[in-house]
Amino acid sequence: MQKSMQKRVSRRFKRDYTALEKVEQTLTMGCIFEQYMLIKKSEGLATRTINEYYVHYDIP
Numbered sequence: 001m002q003k004s005m006q007k008r009v010s011r012r013f014k015r016d017y018t019a020l021e022k023v024e025q026t027l028t029m030g031c032i033f034e035q036y037m038l039i040k041k042s043e044g045l046a047t048r049t050i051n052e053y054y055v056h057y058d059i060p
Helices: 029-042 047-057
Strands: none
Touching: 029 047
16 A cells, blocks of 8 residues: 655744844953852852852952
């Protein structure tokens, strides 16, 4: 027996990536690092791990 195979049809949608308004943020590396550390602390990482992050980042 031979089964009829249907050709797969894929649909592509055109997406519009233009922003409605331009948003510009100027963040320092220190500010971004502190936000990152807040996230890591909320994840419940060990105190030693948190301290190692600070040692390796070497905040001035």
